[in-house]
Amino acid sequence: MSVLDDIIAGVREDLAPRVEARPLEQLRDDAAAAPAPRDAYAALSGDGSGITLIAEVKRRSPSKGALADIADPAALAVRYETGGAAVVSVLTEQRRFGGSLADLDSVRAAVDLPLLRKDFTVDEYQIWEARAHGADLILLIVAALTDEELAGFLALTHELGMNALVETHTDVEVERAVAVGARIIGINVRNLKTLDIDRSVFGPLAGGIPAGTLIVAESGVRDVADVERFASDGADAILVGEALVRHDNPEDTIAAFLNAGRSARLVDQDQPTA
């Protein structure tokens, strides 16, 4: 069993009691009563002068174990907003990442930015749940879904007024994401089966994604050199967890990463075309 399979088995087990406690019919009412969805696509598009940044609330992970003791996720999210993040990502998976829907609720109450509910979506129920808890963006991992699930989940996400970050790691997964009409495609440089990080997969995969699709570089952004590399290779946005939660001053880190993205764009514009 791969790490991803193991995480998903746990997600399915944890889902069952929630469905029993709050059946889908009631959850739909909660979703209807939630604040209107914010436009994560527009937020991630930025002003075209550089890249935008998704800042993640991440306590621990399968690859690194404990990362940060985040007692107040709302306070951290406010710091992300102050630093210039375009979107805040809240990991809600409990077993391996130490997150919860309560984290999402507290962050929703504290910031105005679009929120990504970062979880392993394997059931429509989780999409309704994300909306009911005020999320604007959800994660769909291509490797975890059939084509039929991917298309159906993406359609439901759009019906609910949200966007989906459709995550890929291989050329076949990028083709599948494009085929279902994904508007925001993430390229995770972490292989979720082995947990290895390989930043070199990003450029060639990004090159195969059609114009008009937002491209998000996910994982392994540790310093400005990583940001410059992803920005030069076509990233519109970066998703950063570890480098922010381990840092005493996430505002400064976000500002440095956004500056690096702008500089990389300027350098690329100055390059003579062949």
Ligand SMILES: O=C(O)c1ccccc1NCC(=O)[C@H](O)[C@H](O)COP(=O)(O)O
């Ligand atoms: O982070 C992990 O170890 C991990 C393992 C298995 C599945 C998913 C995992 N992470 C989810 C993510 O996509 C990252 O949290 C996100 O891209 C931020 O990564 P980083 O900046 O490297 O913390």
